[in-house]
Amino acid sequence: MTHIFEPSTLEERRRYYRDEWDINDLPDFIRKDLSKREFGFDHLGRGPNDRYRVFKTPDMLKRFMRYRSPFAAYCSVAFYNKPRKRGEWLKSELVFDVDAKDVPVRSCGCDSVCEICLDEARQIVAGLIDTLKQDLGLKNIHVIYSGRGYHIRILDESAMGLDSEGRSQVLKYVAGAEPPKNKYFMEDESGQKPYELEHFSIPLGYPAVFTKRIKYAILHMNGTEKMEEVNPKLMKDVLKYREMVQKDEWGLFKNKIGPIRYRNLVEGISKLNMGLVDAKVSIDLKRILRMPTSLHSKVSMRCMEVKNIETFDPLKEAVPKFVNERKGY
Amino acid sequence: MGNFLSIVQLIEIMVLISYLNPFSSEGEEIVREKGSIEGIFEVNPELLQLVRDSKSQNISDDSYIPKNYADLALKRVEWYLRRKNDKKYNHNDYAFLINPKIAKFDVISIYTMAQAIGIKFNPKSREGRLLVESQGKLVEDRLEKLVPIERKEVVNNLLNQMITQDNIKWTSMSQLLGSKKINLTDMILDQGDVVLEKEDFLIRFEDKIEGRLPEKMYDLLIGEKIKEMIISRMIMQKTENYIHKVHEMAPKIEAHPTLLEIGEQISEKIKELSYFPGSGGSGGFGGDIKATQLQHEAFPPCIQKTIEGVGSGNRNDAIVLLLTSFLSYARLYPSVFRNEGTSKISDIDPDLQITINEIIPLIFEAANNCNPPLFDDDPQEKLNVIAKLGFGVNKDPELKHEGESKWYTPMSCDKIKIHLSSLCKPDATCKKIGNPLSYYNRKRWELRNSGDKTPSKSSESDSDTD
Ligand code: SF4
Ligand SMILES: [Zn+2]
Numbered sequence: 021m022t023h024i025f026e027p028s029t030l031e032e033r034r035r036y037y038r039d040e041w042d043i044n045d046l047p048d049f050i051r052k053d054l055s056k057r058e059f060g061f062d063h064l065g066r067g068p069n070d071r072y073r074v075f076k077t078p079d080m081l082k083r084f085m086r087y088r089s090p091f092a093a094y095c096s097v098a099f100y101n102k103p104r105k106r107g108e109w110l111k112s113e114l115v116f117d118v119d120a121k122d123v124p125v126r127s128c129g130c131d132s133v134c135e136i137c138l139d140e141a142r143q144i145v146a147g148l149i150d151t152l153k154q155d156l157g158l159k160n161i162h163v164i165y166s167g168r169g170y171h172i173r174i175l176d177e178s179a180m181g182l183d184s185e186g187r188s189q190v191l192k193y194v195a196g197a198e199p200p201k202n203k204y205f206m207e208d209e210s211g212q213k214p215y216e217l218e219h220f221s222i223p224l225g226y227p228a229v230f231t232k233r234i235k236y237a238i239l240h241m242n243g244t245e246k247m248e249e250v251n252p253k254l255m256k257d258v259l260k261y262r263e264m265v266q267k268d269e270w271g272l273f274k275n276k277i278g279p280i281r282y283r284n285l286v287e288g289i290s291k292l293n294m295g296l297v298d299a300k301v302s303i304d305l306k307r308i309l310r311m312p313t314s315l316h317s318k319v320s321m322r323c324m325e326v327k328n329i330e331t332f333d334p335l336k337e338a339v340p341k342f343v344n345e346r347k348g349y
Numbered sequence: 350m351g352n353f354l355s356i357v358q359l360i361e362i363m364v365l366i367s368y369l370n371p372f373s374s375e376g377e378e379i380v381r382e383k384g385s386i387e388g389i390f391e392v393n394p395e396l397l398q399l400v401r402d403s404k405s406q407n408i409s410d411d412s413y414i415p416k417n418y419a420d421l422a423l424k425r426v427e428w429y430l431r432r433k434n435d436k437k438y439n440h441n442d443y444a445f446l447i448n449p450k451i452a453k454f455d456v457i458s459i460y461t462m463a464q465a466i467g468i469k470f471n472p473k474s475r476e477g478r479l480l481v482e483s484q485g486k487l488v489e490d491r492l493e494k495l496v497p498i499e500r501k502e503v504v505n506n507l508l509n510q511m512i513t514q515d516n517i518k519w520t521s522m523s524q525l526l527g528s529k530k531i532n533l534t535d536m537i538l539d540q541g542d543v544v545l546e547k548e549d550f551l552i553r554f555e556d557k558i559e560g561r562l563p564e565k566m567y568d569l570l571i572g573e574k575i576k577e578m579i580i581s582r583m584i585m586q587k588t589e590n591y592i593h594k595v596h597e598m599a600p601k602i603e604a605h606p607t608l609l610e611i612g613e614q615i616s617e618k619i620k621e622l623s624y625f626p627g628s629g630g631s632g633g634f635g636g637d638i639k640a641t642q643l644q645h646e647a648f649p650p651c652i653q654k655t656i657e658g659v660g661s662g663n664r665n666d667a668i669v670l671l672l673t674s675f676l677s678y679a680r681l682y683p684s685v686f687r688n689e690g691t692s693k694i695s696d697i698d699p700d701l702q703i704t705i706n707e708i709i710p711l712i713f714e715a716a717n718n719c720n721p722p723l724f725d726d727d728p729q730e731k732l733n734v735i736a737k738l739g740f741g742v743n744k745d746p747e748l749k750h751e752g753e754s755k756w757y758t759p760m761s762c763d764k765i766k767i768h769l770s771s772l773c774k775p776d777a778t779c780k781k782i783g784n785p786l787s788y789y790n791r792k793r794w795e796l797r798n799s800g801d802k803t804p805s806k807s808s809e810s811d812s813d814t815d
Contacts, residue, residue: 188763189534204569222566224554226534295770
């Protein structure tokens with residue numbers, strides 16, 4: 021019925037860049053220092069082979085887009101003094117890429133993207149942003165709808181100099197990809213038995229982040245998720261008792277599951293959480309990302325900056341006009 | 350009023366600062382005053398006396414007593430390696446290192462060491478790593494021996510010196526995060542700040558904490574231990590940065606022969622002490638250097654899985670990047686990460702017989718076990734295997750092509766977890782290592798020492814000996 025998520029033809033691309041696309045929609049964070057970024061293009065739908073492009077002004081970019089109507093357009097997260105050679109690297113945005121198709125816990129179970137997993141990706145992104153602000157104190161955060169998911173792009177100067185390892189640490193923190201400690205030692209009591217303290221009893225710091233992420237996972241699992249540490253019996257019990265998690269009755273839930281199996285669950289989900297965000301993108305300082313305002317031709321969606329992640333609905337806001345005008349619609 | 354420090358105690362704190370952080374302004378002051386390279390090998394009576402006077406110091410033999418700055422430097426190396434690897438290690442052999450009065454000598458010796466290492470080696474060399482790690486350990490040991498009130502005071506002082514802002518931002522620790530000296534998840538973060546002080550903690554979180562005393566929560570989650578960890582890691586980083594700085598300047602200045610001499614001696618000392626039979630294993634110093642038969646039972650889970658065959662998703666990288674580098678280094682040069690510089694296969698396998706007859710067949714066999722078989726799909730990946738062995742993009746390894754590409758070292762567990770996550774199924778040994786090759790070295794060593802005297806049954810390698 022709908023002609024959504026279908027590839028666009030060359031003709032449609034041309035129409036998009038002629039009639040709908042406006043260079044003035046390009047977000048300021050891209051426009052500023054435009055000439056320090058590397059641009060890349062995919063003209064034939066076979067990957068971004070046309071790379072190392074540089075545009076001195078928005079106007080030159082505009083002419084290029086109008087004239088070539090590329091299948092896909094990208095620009096670097098990195099800023100360079102010599103972008104044409106990717107030389108003299110200055111800094112890179114800190115990015116998190118959440119692709120609806122790759123989210124490890126999806127209640128829809130579809131094999132590509134659908135309305136449901138797109139919305140779940142949106143919720144995940146909102147959660148990540150919350151942690152990026154509350155815990156990490158980052159402020160210059162932009163969310164881009166990529167066509168099949170979201171990019172979180174951070175331009176706080178203090179974060180743009182991080183190296184790959186530092187970025188991977190941030191990723192683990194915000195995604196809840198490390199099992200939190202559950203034993204703590206008291207000061208001046210060396211030799212004492214450690215105190216058991218589960219993440220859900222600690223309403224702050226990383227343990228609290230982990231609690232949010234594991235809660236999300238438990239409530240959205242459909243039982244088909246594969247975790248080394250979680251056997252079918254445990255999975256069944258998790259699904260059986262998850263209402264307690266919904267009500268934040270963690271102590272009860274852990275009791276039902278049992279302490280050892282609970283630990284297994286924590287380990288399993290922390291590994292799953294590693295897949296919430298595409299780590300390869302986050303640790304790559306020279307990555308190119310889909311350019312906001314450009315067309316994601318494979319699914320005929322507009323890549324665009326999201327102003328309010330809480331209310332954003334891609335099916336209302338990111339569908340180009342030509343899709344609705346397709347024949348037979 | 351017992352909580353206030355007297356003037357005498359305050360002066361002692363000043364001494365303690367340089368004792369713990371040689372890179373503090375107090376430490377630099379000592380170097381300015383006494384830092385002449387000339388007297389490094391001269392017997393220093395004051396030092397001798399101080400060592401003898403150190404509480405519980407073993408003086409039964411002269412060899413326990415460092416006689417000059419150079420000796421002291423070597424003692425530090427010895428202390429660290431024995432503490433780490435030697436079951437018979439006795440703390441009283443090195444009690445002088447935990448005597449705060451050692452500071453003025455110790456500071457000179459660490460600067461000397463850092464310069465010697467920076468000139469002769471690079472900061473990531475094992476000499477460099479040893480100095481950095483040992484400095485961190487020493488800070489921990491030294492803090493532990495202080496009386497609580499001094500300890501608290503000096504910790505706060507050190508923190509205040511090293512961190513100039515009111516609040517520490519986690520982003521100001523990017524170097525420590527990048528070098529994995531600190532885990533972000535171990536820190537309590539709020540609005541970008543690393544929360545360290547109790548008052549600050551209470552102001553920020555008191556309202557959120559229910560059913561537990563907020564003060565106790567602070568003691569459990571943060572307390573002095575996180576502060577001390579940050580301090581020791583920062584001092585490690587400062588040590589590393591200093592070596593780095595020297596290393597960068599080294600080509601521009603002529604090195605003092607004394608420094609070269611000391612660098613040489615440190616290196617010798619490490620070689621001499623790197624292997625302690627019967628010790629609990631080490632994080633990168635023991636193990637053999639020679640090429641030996643492969644021991645399949647010591648392969649880590651990720652390699653076992655790769656050999657059994659990989660599905661199409663990760664297949665190419667698993668064979669071309671992971672297995673090729675792992676097998677070649679495991680067979681020819683398992684200690685690569687412990688040594689300096691790069692090497693070629695022909696340094697170890699001059700006629701390439703091992704490479705051609707043992708290593709490549711194993712790689713190709715694993716490639717065949719894949720589903721679908723790798724070379725059926727992607728015949729050019731054969732060339733890439735050869736390239737990763739250092740022989741350029743060619744059909745066969747040939748000496749005339751060697752060096753056209755780099756002999757690729759195995760990627761770290763962290764990288765594997767990201768790029769080939771389905772292969773990583775860590776077991777207990779994995780917890781102690783960061784690279785599959787270190788796993789292999791460690792496991793072989795454990796097997797040797799577990800009384801299991803079955804040196805490479807070579808069940809699988811039978812086939813390629815006939
Ligand atoms: S932890 Fe490292 S050695 Fe162990 S299976 Fe994973 S990647 Fe391999
Ligand atoms: Zn879906």
